[in-house]
Amino acid sequence: MRDKFIKRVLNIAKNDPSIMLLTGDLGFGVLDEFAKELPNQFVNVGVAEQNMIGIAAGLALEGHKLITYSIGNFGMIRCLEQIRNDLAYHDANVTVVTVGCGFSYGSLGMSHHATEDVSILRTFPIQIYSPGDLWEAESLADVVLSKPGTKYLRLDKAFASNTHHDGEIFLPGKARIIREGDDITLISTSGILQEVINAADLLANDGINARIVHFNTLKPIDREAVVTAAESTGGIVTIEEHVLEGGLGSIVAEILLDRGVMPRCFGRLGVTGGFTSTVGSQSYLRKKYGIDSEGIIHSVKQLIRQPKSISN
Secondary structure, three states: OHHHHHHHHHHHHOOOOOEEEEEOOOOOOOOHHHHHHOHHHEEEOOOOHHHHHHHHHHHHHOOOEEEEEEEHHHHOOOOHHHHHHHHHOOOOOEEEEEEOOEOOOHHHOHHHOEOOHHHHHOOOOOEEEOOOEHHHHHHHHHHHHHOOOOEEEEEOOOOEOOOOOOOOOOOOOOOEEEEOOOOEEEEEOHHHHHHHHHHHHHHHHOOOOEEEEEOOEEEOOOHHHHHHHHHHOOOEEEEEEEEOOOOHHHHHHHHHHHHOOOOOEEEEEEEOOOOOOOOOOHHHHHHHOOOOHHHHHHHHHHHHHOOOEEOO
C-alpha cells in the first residue's frame, strides 16, 4: 500500500510545488524516486521524528501541504505531543503517514506493534484514514492532499485483493459495502479486510451470508452505515488488528448506543490482554488473537447460535 500511495503522491506533487514530503530516515527504496525527481520538495530529517513534526507544522503554517513518513509508533506515539500541540491545535495541513500498522512488523516485537494508534488519536480533532486495499491507499493520496487540516493515515503491510467494483467512485468518509448479506455484518478497517473476506467466503459455504462493511475512514465515520447494518442484518461483529479499548469496535458500539439501536447480537474481535511478548509474523499474531479467517469464523458461529447477546 505504501508504494501505491507514494507513487500517487509523486504524480500529484509534480504539478503542485506546495507539496512536501518529510521522512525520519526511513522509506529507502520507497521514497527514492520522489527524492530524485522532486529534491526541493523532499527532506530527510534524520532519526528525529519529533523534530520532523515540528518542521512540518512550520512549513504547513507557511502554506505548504505536508506529508510526514515513518514506521507506526515512531511517527505517532513518539510524536504525540507534537501532533497534539503543533498540528491538531493549529489545524495544520499535515498528513502523518505511518507504515506498518497493527502487527505488520510483528517479528520486531511490541516496540514496533502499532495497535493503539486509533484509540489515542481519535480523541484529537483530526481526520483518520485506514485503507484496506491498494485502490483505497492510492485514492487516499488524492484525499489527504486536497483536504485541509491535520490527517493521520495508517498503512498496513498486508492488504486485501482488489475490492473495487466497476464504476465505483472513492468517497472518503463513506463506508464501503464489499459484500451484501443479511445473516451477520462483518465490520473491518485496514489490511485485516482480506481475512474478513476469506471468512465470509467460508461462512457462505455453511449457509451464513455475511455482509462486509469496510471503513477506510475512521474519523469522520459513516454512522448511518453502522445503524443500517444493525437494523437490517442478524447482528454485527467488528474485526480489527488493534486493541479493543477505544478502537473500531468501541466506535461502532458508541454509535449504536447513541442512536438507541440494539443489534440481535454484537461481538468485537481484536487485540486483548495488553502488550504481547510474542514475536512472530503478522499472520502468526493474527492467529494468536483470533482475528485470522479461522478465528473470525469460530467467533461468528458461536455468536449467532446464542440468544440475543453481546460479547467482549
